[in-house]
Amino acid sequence: MTFLLPHRRWLITFATTLLLWSVVMQLNHYLAPHGAYLFVGGLLVTFAALRLSLRIGLTATLLIGLAIDAVEPVPLVSSHALPGTHLVLFGVMHVVLFHIRTRFPREETVIGVVVALLANLGFFLGLSFVFVEFGRHPVPGAAWLRLFADLGWSQLFIVIIAPWFFALQERALELGQVDLAEENRRTF
Amino acid sequence: MPSKRFDQAKPFITLGIVVLAWMLLPVVVKSFLRVGFAELQSPIQATVSHARDLQEYWAERTHSKNDLITAGRELGHVYAGYEFQAQQTEALHNEIARLEQLLRLPSNPHYRFEPARVALRDFSGWWQQLVIRKGANFGIPVGAPVVYSGGVVGRVREVHAYTADVDLVTSPRTRLAATIENDSRPVSYQGGDNPPLAPARGIVEFVPPDIFASAKDPKRLVTSGLGGLFPPGLTIGYVTRLEASTDGLFKSGEVSLDPRLSELTEVTVLVPLNPE
Numbered sequence: 001m002t003f004l005l006p007h008r009r010w011l012i013t014f015a016t017t018l019l020l021w022s023v024v025m026q027l028n029h030y031l032a033p034h035g036a037y038l039f040v041g042g043l044l045v046t047f048a049a050l051r052l053s054l055r056i057g058l059t060a061t062l063l064i065g066l067a068i069d070a071v072e073p074v075p076l077v078s079s080h081a082l083p084g085t086h087l088v089l090f091g092v093m094h095v096v097l098f099h100i101r102t103r104f105p106r107e108e109t110v111i112g113v114v115v116a117l118l119a120n121l122g123f124f125l126g127l128s129f130v131f132v133e134f135g136r137h138p139v140p141g142a143a144w145l146r147l148f149a150d151l152g153w154s155q156l157f158i159v160i161i162a163p164w165f166f167a168l169q170e171r172a173l174e175l176g177q178v179d180l181a182e183e184n185r186r187t188f
Numbered sequence: 189m190p191s192k193r194f195d196q197a198k199p200f201i202t203l204g205i206v207v208l209a210w211m212l213l214p215v216v217v218k219s220f221l222r223v224g225f226a227e228l229q230s231p232i233q234a235t236v237s238h239a240r241d242l243q244e245y246w247a248e249r250t251h252s253k254n255d256l257i258t259a260g261r262e263l264g265h266v267y268a269g270y271e272f273q274a275q276q277t278e279a280l281h282n283e284i285a286r287l288e289q290l291l292r293l294p295s296n297p298h299y300r301f302e303p304a305r306v307a308l309r310d311f312s313g314w315w316q317q318l319v320i321r322k323g324a325n326f327g328i329p330v331g332a333p334v335v336y337s338g339g340v341v342g343r344v345r346e347v348h349a350y351t352a353d354v355d356l357v358t359s360p361r362t363r364l365a366a367t368i369e370n371d372s373r374p375v376s377y378q379g380g381d382n383p384p385l386a387p388a389r390g391i392v393e394f395v396p397p398d399i400f401a402s403a404k405d406p407k408r409l410v411t412s413g414l415g416g417l418f419p420p421g422l423t424i425g426y427v428t429r430l431e432a433s434t435d436g437l438f439k440s441g442e443v444s445l446d447p448r449l450s451e452l453t454e455v456t457v458l459v460p461l462n463p464e
Contacts, residue, residue, distance in 0.1 A: 032309035033450040070225035131314040146313035149384030
């Protein structure tokens with residue numbers, strides 16, 4: 001327990017993102033017969049990038065990237081450079097958002113939703129490029145059609161679920177006695 | 189000013205160090221992390237799957253006794269038919285063994301049938317995979333074929349302690365050696381055509397030019413048995429369209445797949461009895 005106290009900030013953030021990821025995986029299980037898929041990578045990264053210090057937020061983001069990489073297939077398995085696709089993409093997005101976060105009111109929910117949507121769009125295009133082009137998809141045209149349809153559903157889902165998820169993360173951190181105002185002031 | 193620039197660059201420098209460290213990390217550490225995080229999530233998937241089964245059980249308990257008796261009787265008729273077919277199959281297996289011995293032919297691979305519940309379906313435009321609720325604890329090997337009542341489901345890609353990941357036949361990563369029914373010439377099947385809000389399709393290539401198929405006259409595509417992975421004769425799908433490929437030597441076309449593939453709740457893993 002004494003180990004957990006100094007590390008509760010990234011642990012709580014990681015736990016909440018893992019919870020959301022698990023819930024979305026279950027939703028995708030039920031959507032599978034209907035040919036639809038939800039991806040919420042942008043939402044997983046947004047709160048940590050906008051509201052937490054770099055060290056804590058990036059730790060939580062990289063952990064969720066590793067968790068997703070562990071269960072998803074990667075192309076060119078024999079190439080050791082590619083395992084870690086989500087880890088690298090999530091890390092890059094986190095750092096970019098962290099870099100620009102002082103330029104807008106990052107504590108506003110609406111801003112968080114917009115950032116999550118844009119981040120998700122970036123992830124989607126990045127992952128699609130990796131899996132369709134590097135993965136040598138047999139019908140790239142049909143693949144992009146399906147991917148854009150999934151992107152539409154995913155963005156709509158993020159608009160609906162983001163305010164709840166941000167509130168959940170805030171409340172979880174408050175319950176863990178983390179001072180968010182202090183976290184906001186920290187840089188590294 | 190240089191201090192301000194360094195502050196602005198610090199996040200990118202941090203990320204660069206992390207990525208470099210990741211790339212230089214030994215493969216064994218990366219594998220350990222991958223396995224560790226996968227096993228962290230496996231209990232969540234398995235628990236939710238068990239909860240789903242429990243929910244279905246309690247839903248079925250609301251049926252009246254008359255409904256259950258009727259369902260039991262219908263199952264009894266089906267079971268009687270399957271029992272007779274099982275006896276015929278055993279007789280055919282014995283005949284095959286006798287002929288193999290007589291003609292000194294090599295035996296076809298034999299399998300142990302391992303039924304498994306589907307814990308999670310993960311069907312995106314990037315990949316199509318199932319997670320089943322059996323893994324190394326039931327001796328499931330990597331690469332084992334997975335089937336269901338309608339034919340081929342896919343192949344085991346990764347095995348964990350209590351679960352296994354199966355690449356579906358609809359996945360763009362899946363490529364199989366196949367034949368058109370009643371024709372012995374090999375063709376190639378690959379998954380990957382997964383339109384939104386519609387059943388998945390596959391692609392068939394290297395089809396001989398004298399074979400014709402259309403939506404009105406589809407041809408059944410079955411496994412060829414080449415490579416020794418899948419037993420021959422298992423249904424993959426139905427070829428509904430064929431057109432000449434660009435080289436003019438062969439045809440390529442579209443394979444219509446069973447819509448039940450996206451609704452599977454139980455599959456069977458064929459575990460080879462004599463792995464090479």
